[in-house]
Amino acid sequence: MRRPKTVEEWITLLMYAMAVIIYIVVAFQLAKKLLGGSWATENILIAAVMGLAAQGFTSQRMLSRLDGKFEQFEKRFEEHLAKRKH
Numbered sequence: 001m002r003r004p005k006t007v008e009e010w011i012t013l014l015m016y017a018m019a020v021i022i023y024i025v026v027a028f029q030l031a032k033k034l035l036g037g038s039w040a041t042e043n044i045l046i047a048a049v050m051g052l053a054a055q056g057f058t059s060q061r062m063l064s065r066l067d068g069k070f071e072q073f074e075k076r077f078e079e080h081l082a083k084r085k086h
Helices: 007-033 040-065 071-085
Strands: none
Touching: 007 040
16 A cells, blocks of 8 residues: 555545544444443444444545546446447
8 A cells, every 4th residue: 555645645544544443443342242241232333323424424535536537437438328229
């Protein structure tokens, strides 16, 4: 993996790291819960939702940086669909 160069890349990397840490903690607490202890079920669910939200924000940031780079793909896809209709 290459080293992040811009501030946005560092923020994205930090968000991914936070999501991974949250998932590890939730997995650990879930395992402890299954074996008879630790957090209440609702706390585990809240932590899982927080992890999914962090992942969603990170994905949204990555997609927002693309800024129309899908234009060529969209044109080619429309051409492909037009050929298939005939």
